[in-house]
Amino acid sequence: MKLSTPHDDVLRRQSTSLDVLDSTPESSMGRLFCSSILSPLRINPRLRSLPLPLPLPLPLQRTPFSLSARLQSTMSNVEEAKRAAATTAVANHYPKNAQWVGIGSGTTIVYVVEAIKALGVDTSATRYVPTGYQSRQLIVNAGLTAVEFDAIPRGVVLDVAFDGADEVDDELNCIKGGGACLFQEKLVAMQAKEFICVADSRKLQSRLLTNWKYIPIEVAPIAAFRVLRKLTELGSINPTIRPNSTLKEGNLKTDQDFFLIDAPFPPLLIQADLDGGLNGTGTGGVWEVSRLAREIKQIAGVLEVGIFYGQTGPQATAAGGVGGQRPVAAYFGMPDGSVSVRNAIQ
Ligand SMILES: O=C[C@H](O)[C@H](O)[C@H](O)COP(=O)(O)O
DSSP: OOOOOTTHHHHHHHHHHHHHHTTSTTOTGGGOIIIIITSOOOOOGGGGGSOOOOOOOOGGGSOGGGOOHHHHHHHHHHHHHHHHHHHHHHHHHSOTTOOEEEEOOSSSHHHHHHHHHHHTOOOTTOEEEESSHHHHHHHHHTTOEEOOGGGSOTTOOBSEEEEOOSEEOTTOOEEOOTTSOOHHHHHHHTTBSOEEEEEEGGGBOSSTTSSSOEEEEEEOGGGHHHHHHHHHHTTOSSOEEOBOSSGGGOBOOOTTSOEEEEEEOSOOBOHHHHHTTOOOBSGGGOBBHHHHHHHHHTSTTEEEESEEOSOBHHHHHHTTSOOOSBOSEEEEEOTTSOEEEEEOOO
């Protein structure tokens, strides 16, 4: 069943653009999902006078009506792939008698909510925790009950959290934040017994930063230039503050009113590479996933890093904690209509 929401038009236009071009991370629309399109634009007047980076090329400003038939068909294939992945993920992981469910952000999560509704189960006692403005609108417009993260009663652990990703590696580390949401997504994932990732085949890579070229990092505006400098010292090649779609709108603001820095690095090594003798300590800009994520996180001014790594929910629980940021499973809709599943080694 396809949900119809007041934001459908926005989402449809958004996903149309993303379908065609979001595999090129430079695409501006791919960078604008959570904040500037679906939530009110908020620009701190003091920051308007800051020098802004040049705007990215805007291939997506071309009207969708000029898309070739081939591109349109690719678009609908990608949408079907997202839908197939979401349907399978929900069938396998949506709990019976769910009490608390995390709902992520982006274009793929729309199909997760659609699949939850299609289950036809009683959702009246279920609380859905959003990861930002778009996510909340999605929940509310589907007739589900949204409870903000800071309103979750103390001690409550979410049964499950579903979310998309920009890229997922062999060990299920993820890059997130391409649509400008990552901080609340990480909070929600880490408050859940298990985090389930849903994506299409373009996101399925053996190493992060293969197809998707940069790490989104949420930073305090006042510290942005300092963070840029530090990232360059870590080996990032030309990190930039993410702009809005037009120069006069200034830099993009997240749901927290922070900036995003997009930091390109060479592909990231995984644990298996270290076990095989490779060096991921940053020499020549080559980093192992978790090591780089920790290095970036400790830069003063960084709120959160768009790398989800480390423990899965069950691993965190076994260690006496709550939640983990790495998914236990990732579902990918494939071009042939099948769904490929990667499970985390526990
Ligand atoms: O910032 C956005 C989130 O991290 C999204 O989950 C991620 O960008 C994937 O989005 P989409 O499902 O639109 O590809």
